[in-house]
Amino acid sequence: DVKVTQSSRYLVKRTGEKVFLECVQDMDHENMFWYRQDPGLGLRLIYFSYDVKMKEKGDIPEGYSVSREKKERFSLILESASTNQTSMYLCASSRIRLNTEAFFGQGTRLTVV
Amino acid sequence: ILNVEQSPQSLHVQEGDSTNFTCSFPSSNFYALHWYRWETAKSPEALFVMTLNGDEKKKGRISATLNTKEGYSYLYIKGSQPEDSATYLCAFDTDDKIIFGKGTRLHILP
Numbered sequence: 001d002v003k004v005t006q007s008s009r010y011l012v013k014r015t016g017e018k019v020f021l022e023c024v025q026d027m028d029h030e031n032m033f034w035y036r037q038d039p040g041l042g043l044r045l046i047y048f049s050y051d052v053k054m055k056e057k058g059d060i061p062e063g064y065s066v067s068r069e070k071k072e073r074f075s076l077i078l079e080s081a082s083t084n085q086t087s088m089y090l091c092a093s094s095r096i097r098l099n100t101e102a103f104f105g106q107g108t109r110l111t112v113v
Numbered sequence: 114i115l116n117v118e119q120s121p122q123s124l125h126v127q128e129g130d131s132t133n134f135t136c137s138f139p140s141s142n143f144y145a146l147h148w149y150r151w152e153t154a155k156s157p158e159a160l161f162v163m164t165l166n167g168d169e170k171k172k173g174r175i176s177a178t179l180n181t182k183e184g185y186s187y188l189y190i191k192g193s194q195p196e197d198s199a200t201y202l203c204a205f206d207t208d209d210k211i212i213f214g215k216g217t218r219l220h221i222l223p
Contacts (some may be wrong), residue, residue: 101147103156
């Protein structure tokens with residue numbers, strides 16, 4: 001059973017804090033993605049990675065960075081959390097291109113106060 | 114920014130009725146088109162991944178078609194059931210990233 005695990009379901013952080021969201025997948029997938037989901041805006045791609053130490057900006061990378069030191073782990077970092085980063089964050093992984101679907105984690109609902 | 118449009122945004126369907134909704138995507142840099150079902154409090158789960166123009170895929174009462182030349186895909190649900198209530202997401206796959214539409218929120222009325 002494919003598993004993508006995000007470290008927290010719910011997180012409350014203060015403005016200005018550095019926040020780490022962790023994602024681990026156990027299927028040896030090459031590709032990993034971070035999305036955020038906001039009402040009326042759907043899933044928007046923040047960053048993605050297709051290999052260890054590789055990262056690419058998605059559509060809304062501002063205020064975020066990522067780290068992929070190991071194949072199974074993809075971390076999203078909010079350098080200085082702001083209230084407009086309150087959102088649901090979803091991690092996904094997929095195999096390198098062979099027409100395969102993405103598998104999602106359960107999501108982390110982050111509230112920045 | 115690649116634009117993936119889904120319509121309608123929201124849909125109410127009587128139980129037992131059939132329905133369909135649309136995903137529009139760029140016709141260039143196409144690699145694959147994905148459909149996902151996202152139920153409340155769960156993670157999105159893949160329904161189909163389609164790559165070829167004219168592709169049709171079916172899973173039980175749900176089916177999808179693909180037109181890559183004109184950039185659209187339809188998702189059909191036959192004989193809607195309460196468990197079909199969910200948000201249906203399509204995603205445009207450009208071979209290095211997957212871009213999602215905003216989804217169609219389907220409500221099945223008893």
